[in-house]
Amino acid sequence: xxxxxxxxxxxxxxxxxxxxxxxxxxxxxxxxxxxxxxxxxxxxxxxxxxxxxxxxxxxxxxxxxxxxxxxxxxxxxxxxxxxxxxxxxxxxxxxxxxxxxxxxxxxxxxxxxxxxxxxxxxxxxxxxxxxxxxxxxxxxxxxxxxxxxxxxxxxxxxxxxxxxxxxxxxxxxxxxxxxxxxxxxxxxxxxxxxxxxxxxxxxxxxxxxxxxxxxxxxxxxxxxxxxxxxxxxxxxxxxxxxxxxxxxxxxxxxxxxxxxxxxxxxxxxxxxxxxxxxxxxxxxxxxxxxxx
Numbered sequence: 001x002x003x004x005x006x007x008x009x010x011x012x013x014x015x016x017x018x019x020x021x022x023x024x025x026x027x028x029x030x031x032x033x034x035x036x037x038x039x040x041x042x043x044x045x046x047x048x049x050x051x052x053x054x055x056x057x058x059x060x061x062x063x064x065x066x067x068x069x070x071x072x073x074x075x076x077x078x079x080x081x082x083x084x085x086x087x088x089x090x091x092x093x094x095x096x097x098x099x100x101x102x103x104x105x106x107x108x109x110x111x112x113x114x115x116x117x118x119x120x121x122x123x124x125x126x127x128x129x130x131x132x133x134x135x136x137x138x139x140x141x142x143x144x145x146x147x148x149x150x151x152x153x154x155x156x157x158x159x160x161x162x163x164x165x166x167x168x169x170x171x172x173x174x175x176x177x178x179x180x181x182x183x184x185x186x187x188x189x190x191x192x193x194x195x196x197x198x199x200x201x202x203x204x205x206x207x208x209x210x211x212x213x214x215x216x217x218x219x220x221x222x223x224x225x226x227x228x229x230x231x232x233x234x235x236x237x238x239x240x241x242x243x244x245x246x247x248x249x250x251x252x253x254x255x256x257x258x259x260x261x262x263x264x265x266x267x268x269x270x271x272x273x274x275x276x277x278x279x280x281x282x283x284x285x286x287x288x289x290x291x292x
Contacts, residue, residue, distance in 0.1 A: 043122030181288025
């Protein structure tokens with residue numbers, strides 16, 4: 001969140017020319033390089049990602065924005081700059097590609113930036129029976145929701161430790177449930193929940209905040225891309241993206257284990273304790289697989 005001033009002046013002693021009394025020594029101070037720190041946000045071109053970018057920028061963070069759609073990132077960067085925020089760096093990148101992490105790291109290095117916070121927001125879902133959906137599309141979902149998230153979490157962990165920053169991974173209330181009708185998506189979010197909680201335990205001794213955000217239905221482009229038409233159940237539970245982002249930021253800064261926006265969503269993990277897994281599986285299946 002600003003400039004990382006690394007003031008470890010390293011003192012070296014150089015043997016200089018000979019004088020009448022012998023050799024004399026010159027003390028030389030070498031200044032370490034000053035590095036600017038940024039908050040890396042993936043999936044920043046729409047929905048919760050855009051709102052997260054606005055919230056972090058409003059609290060003085062300089063941003064590195066990642067998404068596929070460069071025009072949207074440029075527009076968001078211009079909005080943030082016009083509002084008085086530090087000019088974000090824009091990194092157009094498709095996280096489906098296996099070299100996406102390398103491209104992001106190279107762009108940050110070229111700009112002389114170091115990561116203080118990683119916000120893994122990018123992700124997508126697909127509604128329908130897994131055996132009937134295109135297999136490559138579902139593997140792409142795993143690439144974005146799991147592989148890219150894991151890569152960026154681990155790739156920049158040394159910088160998070162050095163800067164005593166934080167990691168925010170966007171999961172879902174779906175991570176607590178089996179999900180017939182969105183089987184791969186639910187499974188990826190179960191991974192995000194488990195992975196983030198484990199990373200929290202590992203990074204806590206280093207002073208790094210780690211939080212998983214588990215929203216319920218959020219009105220955004222996610223639902224249209226998933227082919228999911230929200231019903232009454234979704235309308236009751238949903239929270240607007242701006243409110244989700246505000247709660248996520250406060251939760252991360254307070255180092256909360258998990259943030260579940262909305263009262264309705266908060267009670268879901270509690271209620272699950274009272275029902276056998278087979279009952280939950282059947283209930284979710286009936287809800288998800290009905291015609292919409």
